[in-house]
Amino acid sequence: MTVTDDAPTPDAALVPPPPGRCPVCQARFRASPICSRCGTDLAPLMRVAARAHAARAAGRAALARGDLPIALQWIALADQLQAPARP
Numbered sequence: 285m286t287v288t289d290d291a292p293t294p295d296a297a298l299v300p301p302p303p304g305r306c307p308v309c310q311a312r313f314r315a316s317p318i319c320s321r322c323g324t325d326l327a328p329l330m331r332v333a334a335r336a337h338a339a340r341a342a343g344r345a346a347l348a349r350g351d352l353p354i355a356l357q358w359i360a361l362a363d364q365l366q367a368p369a370r371p
């Protein structure tokens with residue numbers, strides 16, 4: 285095995301893909317659960333993203349009714365499921 289310039293570094297392998305992008309080729313999610321660029325099955329990732337979205341919505345609802353402890357639990361769960369987008 286040879287190391288090439290375009291081989292991923294160990295640190296790069298630990299960086300998760302941006303939310304909403306294929307972890308293999310970085311293409312944006314489309315309406316299909318199959319990546320339009322590389323053919324990867326994205327359905328499991330989409331299910332996790334949907335759960336994170338629902339947890340964030342529950343957190344916002346809890347915050348809106350003034351229940352901060354529950355809101356923090358929902359947001360922590362959402363962040364465990366899917367790291368928030370970085371600017």
Ligand SMILES: [Zn+2]
Nearest residue numbers: 306309319322
């Ligand atoms: Zn892909």
